[in-house]
Amino acid sequence: MTALNTDTRLNDRYAPPGTVDALLVDDDETWARTQRRVLERHYDAVSVSTTHTLQDALYALETGSPDCLICDYQLGDGTGLELLEAIRRDHPKLPFVLVTGQxxxxxxxxxxxxxxxxxxxKDELASQPDLLATRVASVVEAYRTEQALERERRSKEALRRLVTASTTRQELGQGVCQHFVDEHRYAFAWIGVLNRNGAVVPFATAGDDSYLEAVLEPGTKPDDGAEPAVTSLACGDTVVESPIDPVGETPVSVDAESRIEDAKLGPDSSEEIDGxxxxxxxxxxxxxxxxxxxxAVPIEHNGVHFGVLAVYNDEVSFDGQARELLSEYAETIGYAFQATEWRRALFSSAITPLEITVADExxxxxxxxxxxxRTATIEVETVIPRNDDEVLYLASISGASxxxxxxxxxxxxxxxxxxxxxxxxPVRCGLIVETPVPETVLVEVGSRFRRTVVADGQMRIFASVQATEAVRPVIDRLEDAFADASVTAVWSDHSHPEDTDGGGLERLTDRQRQVLELALDAGYFERPRRHNTGELAAxxxxxxxxxxxxxxxxxxxVFEDLISE
Incomplete structure (x- = not known):
């Protein structure tokens, strides 16, 4: 009874997560069988295979992928050191435990x-029969931890590259899905969003999408079924089915279960939904x-829900690291979606961009x-009227303390x-200045302000107008207000066509738009947040x-229209 308790404690303390495939190499077949039984007795999930020569060990490594090699020093056709040297050429980090009687x-x-x-x-094993088992457990756990950290580092670096290299939400979403399929070997990955009618639609997919075609019918609503991604959209929580039970007995998270019921059966619902x-x-x-x-993990940032990121595995489990990684990706996607879409919407190009210089002191x-x-440069992307007599510039000044x-x-x-x-x-600051200012004058005549750069005593304003015919009124109005104003460049940019319907921006009041622009440019939506709502309100x-x-x-x-698109 005492020995059984000792084995149980040893198993709980030393056994690394998951199954362990060990390769035991020893020319003494009797000793190899004995140690195999010892290892398997101490590990419920260990699987030990044995070979007895150096060449057989190399062949076993070529045809399999053991988690650890246990090798005697003396082999019939060589030594354990020779085997170690050969293995290290192709497997520099594979756990290798050398056993010798010398x-x-x-x-x-x-x-x-x-x-x-x-x-x-070997003489130590006579007095400590569980020594080899504990050593194997320790090196395998360390090896798997190192591998996991390296995978995490690669994944984070890949995500950083995707975010910085992607110019659209579609490109980013597709890149993330492809990354999960290519690098993490998932069978299928997709991002789902809601369209204008509230139905679930694929935004990006990678891998074998035949499953999605089989389960996602046109017009599927979040409360129409228990598919993990659809359910996650309904409840706003992570949903895990691992393993998938055909009769549906696998539980999801407790929070998700309660939220699913709330989503399906609201206070005004009078019908039971047969899930x-x-x-x-x-x-x-x-x-x-x-x-x-x-x-499936919701994609959200700052309380705004964009959709869901879901992955599917041909295996039957997700470890804690996989769940944490997916959540981190979803959070970063939400942040990138928010920053990309808001900036696109707020600063979308018109048909005719203008560059205007103002040298009026x-x-x-x-x-x-x-x-x-003379080396200082002032840059402004947000100008907000504060009252009739003042405007607020949010500025970045480089080359000055x-x-x-x-x-x-x-x-x-x-x-x-x-x-x-x-x-x-640069130094970031808020400037409250007297009116008039060139930027508000431009807006008064129908232009869209984009950016102001001031260097060496000269102001350059980048703006846009709906059509070339509108340039002349802009010039006249600026020359009336600022004697030295002049248009230095006018060109057409057809790479970003004007958004004719304006998305959700068309429905914003002036104050709502000002608040949104200020929050965006003052870093309210960045991580870490640079300003709180009290500071922005002031x-x-x-x-x-x-x-x-x-x-x-x-x-x-804004996001009601953007997501529905």
Missing amino acids: GDESVASAAIREHVTDYVR DQSGAQWRHAALEHGIGSAM FSALVALSRKLT ANSLEDAGEAVVSVRSLEVYETGD MLDISRATFTQHLRAAQSK
Whole structure:
């Protein structure tokens, strides 16, 4: 009874997760059989195969993928060191435990030079029969942990490349799905979203999509069935089916279960939704297509839901790291979707872009620039009217220190306040200046402001108009307000056609749009968040509650149209 308890504690403490395939190499067949029984007694999930020569061991490694090699020093056709040297050429990190009866320190030194993982003497095993088992468990666990960390590093680097290289949501979504299929060997991966009618539709897919064609009928709503991705869209929670049970007895997360019921049976619902039949249908379809497990994670950021990321495996389990990785990808996709789509929507190109220079010293930004060094550059992408007499510039100033910027702001009469939000290079700040300013003049005559750059005492404003005929009124109005204003370049850009319906932006009020632009450019949606709602509300001279109300309304309008598209 005592021995049984000892074995149980040993198994709990040392056994690495998952099955362990070990290859035991020893020319003494009796000793090999004995150690095989010892190892398998201590590990419920261990599988030990044996060979008795160096050449047989090399062949076994070519035809299989053991998690660990256990090798005696003396072999009939060579030594364990020779086998170790041969293996290290192609498998530099594979766990290798050398067992010898000699106890010669020179053997240990030679083994260490060849990067042996561990070293055990046979005379030690006589007094400690579980020693080899514990050593194998330790090296396999360390090896798997190192592999997992390396996979995580590669995955994060791949995700970073995808986010930075993708120019559209579609490109990013497709790249992520393909990454899960190519690098993580999932059978199928997809991103699902809701269309304008509230039906689930594929946004991006990779792998064998025949399963999706079998289970996702046109017009499928989130509450129409228990398929993991569809359910995740309904409940807003991670859903895992591992393994997939054809009769539907595999539980999902507790939170997901309760939320599914809330999604299916709301307070106004008077009908029971029969999920058993639809659940059985998707499970049978999954098994018919060789899928053993499924996992779906909502794609969201800052409370805005974009869709769901789902992966399907031909194996029957997902470990904790796989779940964490999928959640991290979904979170990053949500952040990238939000940043990409909002910037595209807020700063979409018109038919005729303009570049306008303003050298009038009565322009606040020009006057500020002339108080700084000649190498300083002021960049502004957001200009928000604060009241009838003031506007708020959100600016980045490179080539100047925060102290010199504050001194310059105090010296310019038209700059009423200057607040530095981030020091360094560039310095990020909020400037409240007197009106008129060129940017608001442009908007008054129907232009769309895009960006302002001030360097060496000269202001360059990038804007756009609906048609070339609108350029002349812009020039006239600016020349009336600023004597030295002139249009220095006009060109057509057909690579980004004008969005004729404007998405959800057309339904925004002026204040909602201002709040949205400020939140975007002031870093409210970045990680880590650079400003909170109280700080942003103060910039606009409104209450925090009012700011939050406008921001939520703007989010709802914009993403309702963007997601439905």
